[in-house]
Amino acid sequence: MSLLAVSNLTKRYRRGGKAVAAADDVSFHIDPGETLALAGPSGSGKSTIARLVLRLIEPDAGRIAFEGEDFMALGGAALRARRARLQMVFQDPLAAFNPRATVARVLDDPLRIHRIASRSERPRQIAALLERVGLTADLAPRAIHEISGGQRQRVAIARAIATKPSLIVLDEAVSALDVSVRGQILDLLLDLQRQERIAYLFISHDLGIVRAIAHRVILLDAGRIAEAGDARAVIDAPRSVIGKALVAAAPRLDRSRS
Amino acid sequence: MTALASIRGLTVGYRRDGNEVAALKDVRLDVEAGERLAIIGESGSGKSTLALAIAGLLPASAKITGRIDWTMPKSQTSRSFAPPSVLPDISPTRGEIGGFAAGSAPATLAAGESGHDSTISPQVGEMSGRTEGGAVERQLRHLRGGVPLLGRDIGFVFQDPSSSLDPVMPVGKQIAEVARAHLGLSWPQAFNKARILLERVRLPDPGLALRAFPHQLSGGQKQRVAIAAAIAAGPKLLIADEATSALDTIVQAEIVTLIRQLVAEDGMTLLFISHDIALAAELADRIAVFRHGSLVELGPTAQIVGAPAHPYTRALLDAHIGLDAEPLLTRSGLRA
Numbered sequence: 001m002s003l004l005a006v007s008n009l010t011k012r013y014r015r016g017g018k019a020v021a022a023a024d025d026v027s028f029h030i031d032p033g034e035t036l037a038l039a040g041p042s043g044s045g046k047s048t049i050a051r052l053v054l055r056l057i058e059p060d061a062g063r064i065a066f067e068g069e070d071f072m073a074l075g076g077a078a079l080r081a082r083r084a085r086l087q088m089v090f091q092d093p094l095a096a097f098n099p100r101a102t103v104a105r106v107l108d109d110p111l112r113i114h115r116i117a118s119r120s121e122r123p124r125q126i127a128a129l130l131e132r133v134g135l136t137a138d139l140a141p142r143a144i145h146e147i148s149g150g151q152r153q154r155v156a157i158a159r160a161i162a163t164k165p166s167l168i169v170l171d172e173a174v175s176a177l178d179v180s181v182r183g184q185i186l187d188l189l190l191d192l193q194r195q196e197r198i199a200y201l202f203i204s205h206d207l208g209i210v211r212a213i214a215h216r217v218i219l220l221d222a223g224r225i226a227e228a229g230d231a232r233a234v235i236d237a238p239r240s241v242i243g244k245a246l247v248a249a250a251p252r253l254d255r256s257r258s
Numbered sequence: 259m260t261a262l263a264s265i266r267g268l269t270v271g272y273r274r275d276g277n278e279v280a281a282l283k284d285v286r287l288d289v290e291a292g293e294r295l296a297i298i299g300e301s302g303s304g305k306s307t308l309a310l311a312i313a314g315l316l317p318a319s320a321k322i323t324g325r326i327d328w329t330m331p332k333s334q335t336s337r338s339f340a341p342p343s344v345l346p347d348i349s350p351t352r353g354e355i356g357g358f359a360a361g362s363a364p365a366t367l368a369a370g371e372s373g374h375d376s377t378i379s380p381q382v383g384e385m386s387g388r389t390e391g392g393a394v395e396r397q398l399r400h401l402r403g404g405v406p407l408l409g410r411d412i413g414f415v416f417q418d419p420s421s422s423l424d425p426v427m428p429v430g431k432q433i434a435e436v437a438r439a440h441l442g443l444s445w446p447q448a449f450n451k452a453r454i455l456l457e458r459v460r461l462p463d464p465g466l467a468l469r470a471f472p473h474q475l476s477g478g479q480k481q482r483v484a485i486a487a488a489i490a491a492g493p494k495l496l497i498a499d500e501a502t503s504a505l506d507t508i509v510q511a512e513i514v515t516l517i518r519q520l521v522a523e524d525g526m527t528l529l530f531i532s533h534d535i536a537l538a539a540e541l542a543d544r545i546a547v548f549r550h551g552s553l554v555e556l557g558p559t560a561q562i563v564g565a566p567a568h569p570y571t572r573a574l575l576d577a578h579i580g581l582d583a584e585p586l587l588t589r590s591g592l593r594a
Contacts, residue, residue: 035587042477042506149301178300178533179577190586205506208579212586235581249511251536253578255563 001068002029003166003199004053009062011048011223022048023059024223032166033197037210037231040220040242046203048223050171053201054088055079067166084114084163091172093152099145103130103155106144110162129158134188150181154188161192171203186213207250211235219243260329261288262495262527263312268324270307270316278321281307283551289495291329294521294528296542296559298535298574304551309499309531313414314405330406330494406495410440413488413526417500419480423472429483430456430468433490440491455486459516478509482516489520496521499531514541535574539563547571 011023022045030036038046051057053064055071064071066086074082090096097106107126111117117125127137133154144152153173160168170189174182190213192198204210210217214231219242227240238244270282282304289295289312299305310316312326406412416422424432433455434448443451449468456464459482472480481501488496498517502510518541521528532538538545538559545562547555547570555568566572 041508179535179574180300183577183579186586206579207507208581208583211581212579212583215587232585245508247581249507250581251511251534251540253536253539253563253575253580255575 002065003032003034003067004030004201005063005065006049006053007063007065009049009052009059009064011045011052011057011059021045021223023052023062026062026220026223026225028218028225028228030167030199030201032199033193034216035193035200035202035214037202037204037214037217038220039204039207039210039217039246040226041205041246043222044220044242045223046205046220047171049220050088050169050201050203054086054169081114084110084116085166086169087160087163087165087167088169088171089153089156089160089173091176093156094145094149096156097144097152099143101144102140103142103144103147104140106155107140107159107162110159114163116163125162129162130155132161132192133158134184148181150177150185153177153181153185157185157188157192161196161198164196165198167199167201169201169203172205173202174209175204175206182209189213207235207246219246260291261327262291262329263289264327264329265289265312266325266327268308268311268326269322270304270311271321272317273319273321280551281320282311285324285551285553287546287553287556289527289529290544291494292525292527294518294530294541294543296530296532296538296545297548298532298538298545299548300533300574302550303548305531305533305548306499307551308548309414309497309529312495312529313408313412313497315408315414326405328406330411407440409436409493410491411493411495413485413491413493413496415481415484415488415496415498415501417503419477419484420472422484423480423487425472428469428471429475430470433483433487436487436490451490452486455490456483458489458520459483459486461486478505478513481505481509481513485513485516485520489524489526492524493526495527495529497529497531500533501530502537503533510537517541535563536578536580547574 006029007027009023009026010021012019012021014020024045026045026049028036038049040046048057052059066082069082071082104123104126107129108122111122111125126140130137130139135151135154135158139147139151144155147155174185177185186209189200193200202210202214211231216229217231217234218225219227219234219238219240221240221242226242227234227238234243235247238247265285265287268282268285269280271278271280273279285308297305297308307316311322316322408414423429430449430452433452434445437443437451438445438448441448441451453464453468456467461467461479461482467475467483472483475483496517501517502513505513514537517528517530520526530538530541535545542559544557545559546553547562547568549570555562555566555571562571563575566575
């Protein structure tokens with residue numbers, strides 16, 4: 001059974017009096033431990049679909065099943081409890097967190113809210129989470145705004161895995177990082193996937209990264225699925241108009257010339 | 259080749275939390291006339307500080323030492339300026355540059371040096387409303403004595419067109435204002451020029467776009483408008499500071515193509531600031547790699563990409579994940 005099954009998801013916005021479909025009859029599934037990438041140009045619906053899956057916004061039509069349950073039917077306490085299994089990491093952790101909160105506070109919240117650890121156990125858990133994402137426990141008392149962008153994104157990942165999720169939505173999670181840091185964060189994500197069998201819904205506009213990290217890819221255009229399949233197969237030989245355009249536009253580094 | 263700008267011993271420091279932080283350290287670099295030069299680096303490399311220093315846009319609080327010598331043919335344009343228009347604090351005003359000799363010995367800037375007190379106001383077409391007028395003015399006084407004028411001699415395109423364009427002014431007027439201030443055109447002439455510029459940056463329906471407000475345009479269209487404003491006065495030097503970084507891949511490729519074309523048509527020198535070495539390599543004749551405020555390597559693009567001398571340049575190239583990169587999944591054994 002799929003971990004996540006999305007069927008006929010549709011979401012329309014009104015823009016200048018016209019209805020614009022940000023997601024138009026979108027269906028896909030993700031298996032446990034799998035990375036599915038959503039790629040496409042700005043406005044293709046990538047982030048809307050991520051938000052629909054997280055139920056941060058409600059669809060006009062469609063169904064979402066998560067871990068065998070009708071995710072759309074959940075509300076209140078049941079939905080909050082389920083959210084522990086479905087986490088998210090965004091592009092800019094500085095915008096996602098209270099910048100004046102400490103690292104410890106950011107990690108304490110999910111442990112407390114989801115009753116994962118008692119008050120006395122939490123400091124040890126926080127230290128373990130920091131070490132799990134390649135940071136040291138002495139970072140705990142630092143403020144979020146004081147640490148580097150790469151460290152912040154590691155804290156965001158530590159927070160996401162604190163509740164032992166089966167799926168993490170990564171919305172442009174490595175796009176704003178320096179290239180030297182980006183590689184380390186991608187390695188960390190792969191390591192977590194291998195160890196904990198976490199599935200990722202990986203939103204990105206960068207086909208090079210998608211091809212490197214995803215098992216499968218869905219290419220979106222104006223809210224519709226233009227093309228889907230094995231990430232390498234699709235990106236190496238795109239058939240859709242948008243797929244061809246995205247591949248053609250990717251900068252190429254020809255290191256053989258000199 | 260002649261150097262358009264000859265940068266020597268340029269050191270820029272900012273005060274942060276009471277400490278002096280060196281953003282640029284003893285930079286020596288020649289920007290050759292007519293070349294497309296890419297400045298590459300990660301965050302904190304000093305690449306944007308360098309762009310701002312060249313444009314004379316550093317905040318007044320920045321501590322600057324060193325010099326930038328310019329060799330710039332005198333502008334052929336009329337410099338009879340109109341008084342400030344609707345928004346006095348942001349509109350281009352009178353601009354006079356002392357000691358700006360045509361084709362003669364390079365005019366010299368030495369930061370902190372005193373000279374005669376000409377009033378130079380910011381001529382920042384695409385920065386309307388966002389500049390701290392006082393800061394820029396003080397900065398330009400620093401650079402007085404034969405320095406190119408931002409907006410007329412230097413066009414600057416920023417990363418985020420939403421914050422560099424005035425949200426409450428039609429884009430046509432924002433472009434026309436630059437042309438009017440620097441080329442001495444009347445408003446009707448300036449609007450006509452703006453329409454031609456919007457055509458040149460390939461905005462669909464330029465006549466309609468003239469009257470559009472920034473929020474009515476897409477990110478890519480806004481960046482096209484910002485480019486039109488930047489080149490409106492026919493600058494010798496175009497500086498694009500991460501100008502395509504906020505755009506998606508397809509729009510980025512279009513804007514890069516547009517910049518390449520405009521630079522070739524107008525014979526401009528291009529300074530392309532980017533964190534993306536692959537993108538820079540597609541556009542630049544030469545690449546300068548910066549790290550922690552220092553220039554670590556400079557050379558022709560093919561040499562930097564194909565035979566980098568510095569380990570950091572190699573590391574940047576290795577970190578690029580292109581469409582031909584070995585998938586990380588294979589490496590970590592996650593692919594069945």
